[in-house]
Amino acid sequence: MNPEDLLKLVKTEMPFGKHKGTRIADLQSNYLAWFAREGFPKGEIGRLLALMHEMDINGLRELLRPLR
Numbered sequence: 001m002n003p004e005d006l007l008k009l010v011k012t013e014m015p016f017g018k019h020k021g022t023r024i025a026d027l028q029s030n031y032l033a034w035f036a037r038e039g040f041p042k043g044e045i046g047r048l049l050a051l052m053h054e055m056d057i058n059g060l061r062e063l064l065r066p067l068r
Helices: 003-011 029-038 043-057 061-067
Strands: none
16 A cells, blocks of 8 residues: 555545445445455456455544545
């Protein structure tokens, strides 16, 4: 993880699915867990979703608050 990735989490919106338009940092835990079980998409979005999932399960969402 690099600092730029944290900014991407608060700025990047989901480009597809039922949460299209929601910022990755605002996605619900159960949606991130679903991707973890079913497989993250390839590419940048998948990498950011996996990072957000790791932050979520480790209780690190608060790190994103100052970046909003």
